[in-house]
Amino acid sequence: MSSSSHTSPVTQEAVLHALSTVQEPELHNDLVSLNMIRNLVIAGGSAGAVVSFTIMLTTPACPLRGLIEREAIEAVTRLVPGVAGVNIRFDAEVRSDHRIIGKLNIPVKNIIAVASGKGGVGKSTISTNLAVSLALEGATVGVLDADIYGPNIPMMFGLSGKPRVEEGKMVPFTAYGVEVISMGFLMPEGEAVVWRGPMLHKAIQQLFTDVRWGELDYLIVDLPPGTGDAQLSLAQSVPLTGGVIVTMPQQVSISDARRGATAFKRLEVPILGVVENMAGEIFGTGGGWEAAELIGCELLGSIPLEPKVRMGGDSGQPIVIAAPESEAAIAMRKLARKIAARVSVVALAPEPTVRIE
Numbered sequence: 001m002s003s004s005s006h007t008s009p010v011t012q013e014a015v016l017h018a019l020s021t022v023q024e025p026e027l028h029n030d031l032v033s034l035n036m037i038r039n040l041v042i043a044g045g046s047a048g049a050v051v052s053f054t055i056m057l058t059t060p061a062c063p064l065r066g067l068i069e070r071e072a073i074e075a076v077t078r079l080v081p082g083v084a085g086v087n088i089r090f091d092a093e094v095r096s097d098h099r100i101i102g103k104l105n106i107p108v109k110n111i112i113a114v115a116s117g118k119g120g121v122g123k124s125t126i127s128t129n130l131a132v133s134l135a136l137e138g139a140t141v142g143v144l145d146a147d148i149y150g151p152n153i154p155m156m157f158g159l160s161g162k163p164r165v166e167e168g169k170m171v172p173f174t175a176y177g178v179e180v181i182s183m184g185f186l187m188p189e190g191e192a193v194v195w196r197g198p199m200l201h202k203a204i205q206q207l208f209t210d211v212r213w214g215e216l217d218y219l220i221v222d223l224p225p226g227t228g229d230a231q232l233s234l235a236q237s238v239p240l241t242g243g244v245i246v247t248m249p250q251q252v253s254i255s256d257a258r259r260g261a262t263a264f265k266r267l268e269v270p271i272l273g274v275v276e277n278m279a280g281e282i283f284g285t286g287g288g289w290e291a292a293e294l295i296g297c298e299l300l301g302s303i304p305l306e307p308k309v310r311m312g313g314d315s316g317q318p319i320v321i322a323a324p325e326s327e328a329a330i331a332m333r334k335l336a337r338k339i340a341a342r343v344s345v346v347a348l349a350p351e352p353t354v355r356i357e
């Protein structure tokens with residue numbers, strides 16, 4: 001270290017040097033290299049200098065804020081002589097996935113696809129609560145329901161009817177602070193639609209390009225079950241930041257999850273991780289972990305089976321709103337923070353960081 005004495009003034013360089021020893025635990029790089037330190041001000045005083053700055057997180061849903069704050073204060077007071085106090089403010093600026101920039105004509109920073117090998121495992125429930133949770137943290141969020149077989153995102157958000165069209169573009173509904181568009185809005189009511197490849201491709205593309213999406217930090221795409229046409233169409237139409245795979249705890253579901261992962265891999269979509277849903281006495285626990293092991297990715301969270309989750313879905317009141325203190329809601333909020341952190345990693349990485357063999 002330098003030989004600065006108590007009388008030498010505290011400099012910006014010294015503070016930044018101290019902060020460059022603090023790692024962002026998810027991003028595996030230091031706060032200065034990641035350009036997270038802003039508005040650095042050093043105020044002199046007879047008792048010593050007071051150092052103030054803003055830490056610009058890469059997501060408002062950062063799960064590690066407390067840890068980063070403690071380590072930053074510790075580093076500055078220990079490594080910079082003459083500091084009497086450290087004031088830290090937090091702010092957040094979601095970084096854009098570089099693969100999206102310039103490739104899409106919509107102001108969306110990150111696109112997250114929620115998939116599963118099998119139907120009925122809770123994709124739409126997870127997509128809905130993930131979106132609302134991220135909005136509750138202060139992020140701007142949209143949900144795109146790409147389920148062609150049974151779009152039920154509108155029901156889960158308590159929405160019905162058709163969206164307005166302005167200047168040739170559909171205007172998303174807003175519920176719980178989340179912008180929502182569903183494949184259901186494009187389907188003629190009461191008519192069975194047989195989607196053929198090119199038509200499906202076009203319809204999915206329209207949900208991105210013919211919708212007046214706001215400036216979104218995260219766009220969550222709820223996929224239909226399976227690993228077929230829709231996934232393929234989606235990955236060919238838009239650059240995906242990453243995919244989340246939902247599975248149930250039991251064995252049969254695990255092999256389905258693996259198939260879902262293989263589809264993402266083939267499409268070169270980074271896998272953010274696996275979510276185990278409906279864990280508990282009936283279906284057991286641990287299958288999510290096993291699936292994550294098999295796929296070679298992270299277990300992002302485990303959501304318990306709780307009747308309130310289904311009731312919330314049926315009544316258009318997501319569990320994180322209807323019963324925020326419930327175990328399932330707390331698990332959903334935690335899951336959302338975890339996914340936001342993983343998205344930050346993928347968005348900043350030059351190459352997909354998670355690959356499976």
Ligand SMILES: Nc1ncnc2c1ncn2[C@@H]1O[C@H](COP(=O)(O)OP(=O)(O)OP(=O)(O)O)[C@@H](O)[C@H]1O
Nearest residue numbers: 119120121122123124125225304305306309310313
């Ligand atoms: N953790 C949970 N606890 C209790 N019920 C749940 C839970 N997660 C989902 N459900 C319920 O299970 C059913 C299926 O969930 P959901 O519709 O989200 O699955 P999905 O994977 O989107 O299905 P599909 O493949 O048909 O699109 C719904 O009735 C939902 O309310």
Ligand SMILES: [Mg+2]
Nearest residue numbers: 123124147152
């Ligand atoms: Mg669904």
